[in-house]
Amino acid sequence: MDVTYILQQTILGLAIGLTFSMVAIGFSLTFGLSKVINLAHGAFYALGTYLTFAAMHLTNNFALSLIISTGSIGLVSLLVEKVLVNKLYGKDIDLSLIVTFSTLLVVSTLIKMVWGLDPKSVSPPQFLTTQIYLAGATLPVYYLFLATCSLILFIFVWAVINKTMLGRVIKAGSEDKDRVETLGINMGRVFTINYVFGGMLAALGGGLMAPLISIEPSIGSRIILLCFAVVVVGGMGSIFGTMLAGIIIGLSISYVTMFNAPMSEAAAYLVMAIFLLIRPKGLLGTG
């Protein structure tokens, strides 16, 4: 086991871990605020990946593709919220589980219909495909790029939640949405904004991950489970916890890949199972 490989996997683990955190935070916020388990969140990730692929085909400009796909998912998630999720607020939680899971499945089928079953791939711009020499090892630049992007985006989310009025309203609403309504704030609108915001983060995460993965229709259902694992390990209600959990899971996956690639994802679920058994509240959970 050479040091280069270990270092590469560490950076990779951090990078994908931060991306998972970024994708998971939207899922976590929707549950915290609207009390809906939005499994359709995985669909936004998957669509973000596929639309990035499609946009790359048309424009061959990675940044533009990311913008197009994220923007489109903004519209898609808005539609889903207005037509479907809207009606789930205040209802049984298993209703939202079943309905949003079915939505995920419908979207996966649509993806299969449009793009087929063969795996696709995306190449990032030239300057990101090179490698750099760091600490005695060659590292793919894209790993560092992904880690940086995800970190910045995550900090952005943290800032919105903790420093803006919207963020404060979301925090307050997660505790007592009725009370916030009596202060004169339209919680319906806040729910929608929260949902779309989360969806767009998922799409962006999907687009950023696109160059690293084999793009196929099942990525939607797989990411939602990783989101769930992140929430279990990190705990509900803590943004920092989500970030830590994402990193732990990302590293688990990248390290296990060194020994047994096919079981790498399973490693994430194993971590989740361990937490469920010994620390169900998660690392920094408040809920």
Added chain:
Amino acid sequence: MSEILEVSNLSFAYGQAQVLFDINIRTGGLVTGIVGRNGAGKTTLLRTIAGLEKPIGGKILLGKTDITGLPAWKISKLGISYVPQDKRVFTSLTTYEHLLIAANAKLGKSGDVEGEIEKAMDYFPRLRVVKDSKASNLSGGERQMLNIAMALFGSTKLLMLDEPTEGLAPALTRTFGEVLKEKSREVPMILVEQNVPLLKDVCDRIYVLEEGRIIHEEKSRDEVQEGGFAKYL
């Protein structure tokens, strides 16, 4: 500034269980007390007026505006402020953030949010002391102060308070009583309370609620001061 709240034939049910039966109330632009034993439906009545529950029958008019069935945020924007029971606060936010949200919501973009918050903290100096503390660290009295301060931003046409002095130490109860008395000259109020001396001191009329129905009314200050309503508690 003061508008009269008129509740006519209001009924409410949780599924099959009816909780309010044909309630008729008029605030007369003054301080209206609502009293009754526990479980009589007082909180449900306030929640329904505030828009948190949808009535199954009847009408609620604020001045000339029909607010029946409107969403809670719209009713709040129309000038009805509601301070719920239990001195609940948002534990993940600081005192100052509470005031920010409330002021922002009531005053909108054009309002002088910071100025109004300063005024609120002038009126309740204790809040300035704890302004950066997480609300979970506040005492019962401090929380109540915060809740009332939050309810008073903007032009309030009706302030509804659900057992504001419940669980407070006697000294604090007296302080709040004075605050309420002072504010009652500017803002019409609906006060749900168990504290008889406070009610006698402040209310201009009183409705007694029992098992979802109004069983007694005292329509003038003199009647209230006699304290006949106390026997229903």
Added chain:
Amino acid sequence: MTVLEKKGISRIEWPQILGLTVFFAVLPLFLPKTLSMQILFYALLGLAFDLMYGYGNLLSFGHALFFGVGAYGAAITFNTITGNPLVAIGVGLALTVAVAAAIGPAALRRRDPYFALVMMAFNIFFYQLFVAPLAPWTGSDMGLTIRRMESFWIIDFSNKTILYYIMLAVAFLLMILIKIFMKSKYGALLIATSESEFKVESLGYSSFKIKYLSLLFSAFLAGASGALFATFLGYSAIDFIAPTFNIIIVFIALIGGSGTFLGPFIGSFIYIALTYLLTVTMGWHASIYLDGLIGLIIIIVMMKFRGGLYRYLYQLAKGIYVREPMR
């Protein structure tokens, strides 16, 4: 109204069990045996799922795991240990219950939504195990063909007709087992736990134990269905343990009517019919669209007919039966 009726749960009555058995006995006259068998065992799988969901209010997105382990357990045993069907099916059952016993504590730690997703996570975990590292034994996504099967006593297992009726007899026994369970203390306690764990605990029972035992029984039923079906088919498909199978299980249980005995049978019938229709109209590509169609139907039904078609039909026939309230 009894507690059961208030919750919209129909009692499991002898007429239903006997009627179903007769129905399936006669079905091969109209449909291929394989199809009939599939309808039967998918329905039982749906019932196993609904035991947790309809009665215990615990939504599981991982029952495919139990069905699959039962099926593969039997198949692998046939191929590697012995051709004795009783042993093979027994092993499949034992493995399923073992898996359930192992993951139960982690899954039942918290209520919904955790239960649903934790079950799903374990499902994916085992699915990946079966596809990759265990491929030499499981045949990965090609599935596993059962290569030998001995006769059991005088029964010749290679005769599909005899096999069918034996399987039906076993299914009949399973249905009776379900009835016994629901009538027993545990059945009532499970329903009580779903309403108020606090009350159950204050009576001196451990709500965890109740849920755990119910999960084991549910897994047993699902594993039995899997093992029996695979034995009949002579083949265990990766689809049996695939996580995507779960939405079909949910479909079967919910479309017919959750909390009812006949519901999953109706659901299973509708599912098989849909599969058939789609294949006939769209060719073998149909399987791609099937999932999406199932999902779409679930969304529509859940949003409009909360109680499932069975209850909807019940309400239409109000005059004939006692009205069953929605859950």
